[in-house]
Amino acid sequence: MKTRPPTTTSSIAMSSKLLTATAVLLIPALALAGEMKAPEKIYRSLDVRAVAGQEKALIKLEKRTAAYWRVTFDNPPFNIFGPETIPQMEKVVSQIEKDPDLRVIVFDSAVPGFFLTHYNFTPPLAESTGLPSGPTGLHPLPDMLVRISKAPVVSIALIRGRATGVGSELALASDMRFASRQKAILSQWEVGAGLVPGGGPMARLPRLMGRGRALEVLLGSDDINGDLAEEYGYVNRSFDDDKLDPFVDGLATRISGFDRQAIADTKRLVDFASLPSDPEIAAGWDAFITSIQRPVAQKNIGRLIDMGLQKDPDVEARLGHYTQSLADK
Amino acid sequence: MKTRPPTTTSSIAMSSKLLTATAVLLIPALALAGEMKAPEKIYRSLDVRAVAGQEKALIKLEKRTAAYWRVTFDNPPFNIFGPETIPQMEKVVSQIEKDPDLRVIVFDSAVPGFFLTHYNFTPPLAESTGLPSGPTGLHPLPDMLVRISKAPVVSIALIRGRATGVGSELALASDMRFASRQKAILSQWEVGAGLVPGGGPMARLPRLMGRGRALEVLLGSDDINGDLAEEYGYVNRSFDDDKLDPFVDGLATRISGFDRQAIADTKRLVDFASLPSDPEIAAGWDAFITSIQRPVAQKNIGRLIDMGLQKDPDVEARLGHYTQSLADK
């Protein structure tokens, strides 16, 4: 597992003392270059943020059998994903890649209402941009998503609650997705806030559901319920909420009994036919990093935080509604 | 805006005097090369054709806001699209490309029963082949379709009535398509008449709905209603007729409030993942132009015109039925 570089760690410590209520995420160029030494970075402390980060287990790994693991996101109240989650996730992905007995992993959530949601906007951007690249050479977030897709084992996203931003992107990087018809919400909300999504949905959604529906998801930036997600192929299938867990567990159990080599060889050929290239994923990440530094995105995120983003359950639960209100002024 | 070359314009004047009832669209090689000087070209005058072409507004542009425009096809009674429509459409596309405030355009129709239908078969072919290439180097019809797909703004086709041939192709070149469940008919009817479709559906349909359903649409050449269009992903979604306009207007209004740069950057990456190349589109256009000169296509179009194509509302409304009757003898 890669550890957070010391300069970044110390900048967190500094920045956490620099809470202000008025300036949010205004990141000077030096900070972006990872060379910031002085406390120019401004950071808003939120109840939901565990500054200690690496000490708290935000992701839990349960080995149901040697061949079948559960990876559970547990960062209440919203399952926000940020630079503090990345080292833990990297550890999980490395185990997934290396374990010789594993066949199938299921990603799920322990947080009611949220599968996994958007990126954490409260740490300074340099905490994200300053992280060392992963084995693919990509930033560690897209790096992990790419590695999950290419792993020689099967990954299944069990989606109950909101899968927005990183949550949607992790689901899309997984091999299969199953959703609760009543309780799942999927979305790529970023364009609604003036951002470009960073974790690959421009590459993955059109290959999954065709250009037209992908553009609706991305440029409409609205909440997609379980029925529509199934109709569009955003998920493999949606199930009535009480049927979802038995189905996914049954499928995972079934696959866990199959031959590891046959799984890996079959998946590798599907990968050839269906996965975007790493440079295409990198282009999406770069567009996200560029977009987040634009004044309009800074202003929109600031206004969303003022409305209650990362704090008010209603804002997190109805993100598609609140992004529209940005335009309504 | 590109103007129609003088030689072509004069050949229209000549050809319109040469109406015959028996020979239709028998185009000598010289005409195709754009060098025809004598009235060898044979042309059937139809009530529906506005020979004046450029003087009559066949397409209307309404700027609902600076960011949200409506482009309305208004060429009654059938919304046929031909060489006379091209310069007007080119003007609209150029505005779409250049306007700095635009975010979203909706294509719709003012003609009951027809969104936009097939290419106009009454002008001499040289009127089409003689048009100067567009900025992409393609013939102006595929040129405009390609430019709509790549424009930095969002295009939405609101389909009520028949979208056949060019109408289907414009819808497919648009970023999203929504249809009236009761009143939309989509089709690529060309193979049924011995033609190859020219506006890109061989490239776009398989990427949208998979090879099997695309081949059914193209080689079955039959009428597709709103329900099947939705099931196949020919459109994003179909709505009950009274729900279609509010939905599209709501989505367009929503997107019109988003940041122009975020829209453009996100769309550009979706384009990379989903758009066919220009040479692939050019190959389709060339196949269309080749096909229309074959005796079987000439005979079929002549017979369809005898049945009432471009004149009889029943032929235009039930084109899938009438193409089959060509084979039935």
Add this chain to the structure above:
Amino acid sequence: MKTRPPTTTSSIAMSSKLLTATAVLLIPALALAGEMKAPEKIYRSLDVRAVAGQEKALIKLEKRTAAYWRVTFDNPPFNIFGPETIPQMEKVVSQIEKDPDLRVIVFDSAVPGFFLTHYNFTPPLAESTGLPSGPTGLHPLPDMLVRISKAPVVSIALIRGRATGVGSELALASDMRFASRQKAILSQWEVGAGLVPGGGPMARLPRLMGRGRALEVLLGSDDINGDLAEEYGYVNRSFDDDKLDPFVDGLATRISGFDRQAIADTKRLVDFASLPSDPEIAAGWDAFITSIQRPVAQKNIGRLIDMGLQKDPDVEARLGHYTQSLADK
């Protein structure tokens, strides 16, 4: 038509005398190289196998009209496809490619409960690997599938009963697929037995239904009914059983009246947009041949044969259930 090489034929005669109950398909390296001279190859005789192979018509060709043919699989009781079927199928494919009047072929079955099912596991592997390559340079099975996809005529699979393994792969190689809602079962069962599918589904399924659903079909390896096959786009559409034949016959009749050149030119451009390359198909075949020689696959197939594979209708009809029982021990 290519004939079976003599050395392979004689090894069949030898091996059929060597039936044992304990060792199945344990193929020494020499046998795989096609050089086996001694009776090391072990082979289990089954009631369902016509050793005479080429003398019995396993595939029937009916020319309903010059333009519309039916190709009917008739190898009761399960419509198993093996090296004995390949020369007959090659003869059919060659006719399809060469006939100047043909427009459309429909593949169907004369065997109740089975459209076409998995590869025949009872002949020695060398009977398959020893077959000369087809015109594409691929092994004759993937060669024929590739040629069907690229033929200048339309192919339609009418699926009633089980389409598993080769049956699913032939359906996927066809231009369109229509299924009985009540009586069709599609599956790629191979991974469930420790095999990699060999006839191209890793290349074709993701392009048809997207990566997520394709991986579910391939790695879940379970039976897919008519409803789910339609929802996933595994087939174009499913019909109530009594509506299937009239629909397919109507569509085939319709297309058979269209111009052959327009069909071919349109299909060729769809091919460009949607077909995998031959090397991608070859990689899948090679992965299958490699997988079948692994001890785990040999053991699984042996156990399935002990359970009743290729003999017991219940095993053939509920293959997804029996592969799971391999893991359950």
